[in-house]
Amino acid sequence: MNRLRLPVELVLSIVSSYVENLPLHGQPCVKPDWNFVKPVSLVSHACRRAALEAWFRTLRVRNRRDLVAISRDWPELYRWARTFVCISPDHNDLRAWDLFGFVRLRSVVVRMSPGGHECPIRFINVPPSVDSLELNGMVEATPLDMGDVAEAFPNLRTLTLRPQYTWCGLCNTSQRPVLSGEIPSLLVYKGGIGLPVHYAKFLSALTTLETFRITTIYKDNTDEHSVSQPPWSRYLDIGKNEHIWVGECHVCVVLLYRDDGFRESWVAKKREPEVRPPALQTVEWAFMTEAEFFVQYRDLDDILDDEV
Ligand SMILES: [Zn+2]
Secondary structure, three states, X not given: OOOOOOOHHHHHHHHHHHHHOXXXXXXXXXXXXXXXXXXXXXXXXXXXXXXXXXXXXXXXXXXXHHHHHHHHHOOHHHHHOOEEEEEOOOOOOOOOEEOOOOOOOOEEEEEXXXXXXXXXXXXXXXXXXXXXXXXXXXXXXXXXXHHHHHHHOOOOOEEXXXXXXXXXXXXXXXXXXXXXXXXXXXXXXXXXXXXXXHHHHHOOOOOOOOEEEEEEEEEEHHHOHXXXXXXXXXXXXXXXXXXXXXXXXXXXXXXXXXXXXXXXXXXXXXXXXXXXXXOOOEEEEEEEEHHHHHHHHHHHHHHHHHHO
């Protein structure tokens, strides 16, 4: 009996397509469950290679020794990886991560341990193909940190930040802002505005940056009796957003916005920034209460402990 023989290229394409279309799971960056990939990988040497190549397009590592192991034992991963995911790296190790050799990398995602990382971890030798960076869980993201990002990732088109405290451009510290009014799920700015003033300056070197996303963890105004009294509480109304909120803390807003001249000049400065990333189109502020933040991180830790 004649057996149907498919060209090996077609078989490999089918395997690759199968793996790419599997259900995704995991945090902070999803990929197929290995249990669904494993049976295909056992069919033949060629199928195993195709399955592994498709599965490792998202490469998750936990510490610097993983990079040494890749270099020594599995150099193919340098060509296979498209998304590099760094999960809970050692917060005592302050050396920069070296991405030399990941020639097809498109995006980098970092999920830092809550409370462990004061600032974002740094990278060197980032391939020019990387156009997306996501940094999660660091205590703060200062303008100087934005300068490090711009220097290491010069070709970014999308930058996403989820710090635990929000940078205030008035007192130049990281705070947990108090907000009132109807908090939107997303505050979207178009046309190149919406960055904290000092962020705009330090990110201006990113000539291709189009989208900036940031999540702010806030306190509800009802927790702060001192700032809930009229007339100044209206300055904290993020729902109306008359003053183009870009991370200012409640202390600065209540103290400084009472001065009409200062308030109007500050808002005008945000409406027409002197310097900014030239291609910036969209700035998105997402909002999360402290309670939501703690629940999310507790759940994520449970997931990661099981997976990594
Ligand atoms: Zn402030």
